[in-house]
Amino acid sequence: MQPDLTIRPARAADVPLLEALERETYALEGYPSALFYQAIAQWPEFTIVATQPHRVLGYLLAAPGTDNELWIMSLLIDQQARGQGIGALLVKHLINHISQPANQFKHLKLSVSPTNQAAIALYQKMGFSNECQIDNFLGPGEHRLLMRY
Numbered sequence: 650m651q652p653d654l655t656i657r658p659a660r661a662a663d664v665p666l667l668e669a670l671e672r673e674t675y676a677l678e679g680y681p682s683a684l685f686y687q688a689i690a691q692w693p694e695f696t697i698v699a700t701q702p703h704r705v706l707g708y709l710l711a712a713p714g715t716d717n718e719l720w721i722m723s724l725l726i727d728q729q730a731r732g733q734g735i736g737a738l739l740v741k742h743l744i745n746h747i748s749q750p751a752n753q754f755k756h757l758k759l760s761v762s763p764t765n766q767a768a769i770a771l772y773q774k775m776g777f778s779n780e781c782q783i784d785n786f787l788g789p790g791e792h793r794l795l796m797r798y
Contacts, residue, residue: 696710710722782795
């Protein structure tokens with residue numbers, strides 16, 4: 650576990666660090682800063698960061714779907730901070746938030762690459778179950794395993 654780790658809603662001041670994390674991981678296919686600014690404005694309770702002073706170690710972005718579903722759109726941990734339980738803390742934070750009595754969401758869902766065994770293992774450990782695999786879910790050749798909590 651990282652010292653001085655804080656899990657909290659993202660702020661506009663975090664956006665440059667979030668975009669840098671995306672670029673380091675996904676190059677030009679990463680989310681742009683405009684998406685993070687909009688997510689913070691529209692879904693502030695579902696745009697969560699794990700931070701240390703002056704550093705974002707990772708983030709979780711979720712958004713409402715149909716039929717009272719909440720979707721985890723992205724969970725990304727800095728390469729140097731992986732394997733330390735930060736992803737699990739972010740998911741647990743979200744689960745705790747949506748488990749409140751006033752919560753409107755009946756299901757928490759996500760899609761993950763069927764080859765991303767580390768992510769699948771994390772989600773299964775957190776209580777997610779496999780629903781099905783959908784080929785070309787994110788475009789040609791972008792197959793995804795759908796999971797539900």
